[in-house]
Amino acid sequence: AAGVIQSPRHLIKEKRETATLKCYPIPRHDTVYWYQQGPGQDPQFLISFYEKMQSDKGSIPDRFSAQQFSDYHSELNMSSLELGDSALYFCASSPPSLISNLQETQYFGPGTRLLVL
């Protein structure tokens, strides 16, 4: 079965640079979520989108922005990168209620490992 696709899988940037992470949800899933996981930490929610509109917002820095496009893929844009932004970034997607009665279930991608030098 198709899973959530994230690209790139690995990214190295320098301080103050920008980065764009991409997420392609499972086909027919309409909601995407972004999480940040630091070393030894549990995933922390950043932001989510449902039908291209922001549905929930967590601890996303003002330097970051995200959007969901008409084909449901999402991009996380990160500017003025800081050393502390080094982490695993996960995208997750969930299905609409029309095809699942477990629409709250989130399926995670393999993540993008970002290293800021």
Added chain:
Amino acid sequence: TQLLEQSPQFLSIQEGENLTVYCNSSSVFSSLQWYRQEPGEGPVLLVTVVTGGEVKKLKRLTFQFGDARKDSSLHITAAQPGDTGLYLCAGARDSGYALNFGKGTSLLVTP
């Protein structure tokens, strides 16, 4: 603040033993999910529980959602070395909203 308290944080047992991991909160969740995560990889969904009192079984794994939908447990029977990994519980308030994760239980099963 950590909405979900997971215990124990670390667990080292021998093959064949049984174990239970607990996930507790003072908040009510509309659903609770259990994931398993390998280092450097994304969390892999094990189960979603949505009904208070619900019990779901996945081979040797038994998941229970508390009657009040504030807590959950994961019981593994006859643990095997292949069960080694990080187990995370996560609660959702509603669809489209953040998952609140527990800190995770790092399980090591030795032969």
